[in-house]
Amino acid sequence: MANVLVFTELHDGKVKPVTLEILGKLAGQNTDVAVIGDLSADEVTVLANHGAQNIHKINGANLDKYSPEGYANALANFIKSKSYDYVFAGATSMGKDLLPRLATQFDAGLASDVVNFTMDGGVFAGTRPFFSGKCLAKVELTGPKPHFVSIRPNALGMTEGLTAGAGTAHDVAGDAGNVRAAISEIIKAASSKIDLAEANIIVTGGRAMKSAENFKILEELADVIGATVGASRAAVDSGFAPHSMQVGQTGKTVSPSLYIACGVSGAIQHLAGMRTSKVIVAINTDPDAPIFTRADYGIVGDLFTIVPLLKEEFKKLLGK
Amino acid sequence: MNIFVCVKQVPDTETKITPTADGSFIETNSIKWIMNPYDEFAVEQALLIKAANSAANVTVVRVGSVKDTEALRTAMAMGADEAILVEAQDNLDSYSIAKALKGAIEKSGKKPDLILTGKQAIDDDALQVPQILAQMLDLPSVSVIVGFELNGTTVKAKREIEGGALEVYSVEAPAVFACNKGLNTPRYASLPGIMKAKKKPLAQYSLSDVGVSDADRRVKYSEFRLPPEKPAGKKFDATDAAKQAEVVAQVVGLLRTEAKVI
Numbered sequence: 293m294a295n296v297l298v299f300t301e302l303h304d305g306k307v308k309p310v311t312l313e314i315l316g317k318l319a320g321q322n323t324d325v326a327v328i329g330d331l332s333a334d335e336v337t338v339l340a341n342h343g344a345q346n347i348h349k350i351n352g353a354n355l356d357k358y359s360p361e362g363y364a365n366a367l368a369n370f371i372k373s374k375s376y377d378y379v380f381a382g383a384t385s386m387g388k389d390l391l392p393r394l395a396t397q398f399d400a401g402l403a404s405d406v407v408n409f410t411m412d413g414g415v416f417a418g419t420r421p422f423f424s425g426k427c428l429a430k431v432e433l434t435g436p437k438p439h440f441v442s443i444r445p446n447a448l449g450m451t452e453g454l455t456a457g458a459g460t461a462h463d464v465a466g467d468a469g470n471v472r473a474a475i476s477e478i479i480k481a482a483s484s485k486i487d488l489a490e491a492n493i494i495v496t497g498g499r500a501m502k503s504a505e506n507f508k509i510l511e512e513l514a515d516v517i518g519a520t521v522g523a524s525r526a527a528v529d530s531g532f533a534p535h536s537m538q539v540g541q542t543g544k545t546v547s548p549s550l551y552i553a554c555g556v557s558g559a560i561q562h563l564a565g566m567r568t569s570k571v572i573v574a575i576n577t578d579p580d581a582p583i584f585t586r587a588d589y590g591i592v593g594d595l596f597t598i599v600p601l602l603k604e605e606f607k608k609l610l611g612k
Numbered sequence: 613m614n615i616f617v618c619v620k621q622v623p624d625t626e627t628k629i630t631p632t633a634d635g636s637f638i639e640t641n642s643i644k645w646i647m648n649p650y651d652e653f654a655v656e657q658a659l660l661i662k663a664a665n666s667a668a669n670v671t672v673v674r675v676g677s678v679k680d681t682e683a684l685r686t687a688m689a690m691g692a693d694e695a696i697l698v699e700a701q702d703n704l705d706s707y708s709i710a711k712a713l714k715g716a717i718e719k720s721g722k723k724p725d726l727i728l729t730g731k732q733a734i735d736d737d738a739l740q741v742p743q744i745l746a747q748m749l750d751l752p753s754v755s756v757i758v759g760f761e762l763n764g765t766t767v768k769a770k771r772e773i774e775g776g777a778l779e780v781y782s783v784e785a786p787a788v789f790a791c792n793k794g795l796n797t798p799r800y801a802s803l804p805g806i807m808k809a810k811k812k813p814l815a816q817y818s819l820s821d822v823g824v825s826d827a828d829r830r831v832k833y834s835e836f837r838l839p840p841e842k843p844a845g846k847k848f849d850a851t852d853a854a855k856q857a858e859v860v861a862q863v864v865g866l867l868r869t870e871a872k873v874i
Binding site for chain 2: 361425474481493559571585590597609
């Protein structure tokens, strides 16, 4: 059995879902949670029910907002005061930025963007994609401990059948140390929708969308089914959508429950970025488009008539 | 002002990947190699800084196999002044690569003012090297940047986070910046640029020259394999206008009853 710390970031005061996926998968290990910031009693209960034994709330000067150095320093100081074998976190924007710096403070290794793992005999062995998912490889850690692991959101899934946990919260004084790169301002995104990497349903438009304006029909469909809208590289390069919406090898890698590709031909680099979606629907006028080789449900037809019909049909189904 | 740009050479995005028979890595013989696409934004940013600051020099550094020197020659053809290549196997882990980059930068004898990289390499997709390098050099870093303004020695950098929101950082050089698509539009190498690049200095070192050994490996990769193939799906013809509503209703029905995703 290994001693494990799971770092969770907070979003509007709540722990990220990926934290609960990680905790569920770590059942059977001695698992603590660390958070920087304040956690409500309800959130502490959620973490305890998912198996967290000690929940450490770290607060201190210069820790009110994220900075790579401040967070890494505060967590490193805390981890040094304990004896953890492993430190896990979600491979979110923050996790991807923070963990390499934190691990290097221990001269330790980091297995990043892991999609599955085992802890046989308390030893981590994981699976992670390479080449944006065109192939998979086994990943193991060696060298000084603790070892660090980041987990891709939506990959492990949630654990069912929880029982009440006895985990308790503790306050920890944090030391951010010398912070040289600090956030001076945050510019909010135009859309308040959930990020592609964490979305449960995604509707993506390709080159066949023809214009940025036409993405409106995808937005309307997305609103009905609670989806986030994405775009292919061809659509982004044509100026129909910003790069933050791009799905594929040079954009976001996604694994939603449902992926609806509209007018996407299915270039290798696009398929690599969305192949782990659980169910794929493709709409394309070309019956030989490569996207159909990956689709669970393919519709050969014009997206400009099919998408509005889909929206109406989903409305009926969902009683909206 | 000394600007270092760290680049990686990766298989072209259209490459079909085939694991080796023993699963130790992938077949690399027939691959078309390109500069990692995100590194092009780092090279371009360095050249934009150089254009506004005639005293600036740009050194590109790469750790990897010597199959060809495409990435470094491309960077020099775009306008970088010189290059350093540290010869290493293709599937080195991020810690070893960062340590080799640090060693190469130190060996150049130039004190870095700015270090620019791509936000990730599209082969291992590890997103680790820029931050590890920054920590090893005790420098601040900002990753996934889509905005960069240099005033004197102060950089205002915009970092893209979930959903396209931006964190604006203010940081004093020296510092490390990892660049994302959207930062700038990389130039194409001109023919005279390509000719000139052939005469630009390219220093070559081994891993041991820059202080890296097998003992520096922190992450072991093995059992490279293709992901499981999906069974063929169902395809519906909705090219006939009279059948479209029926097909859509059928698919939506299947999404609920068969796929159970909605």
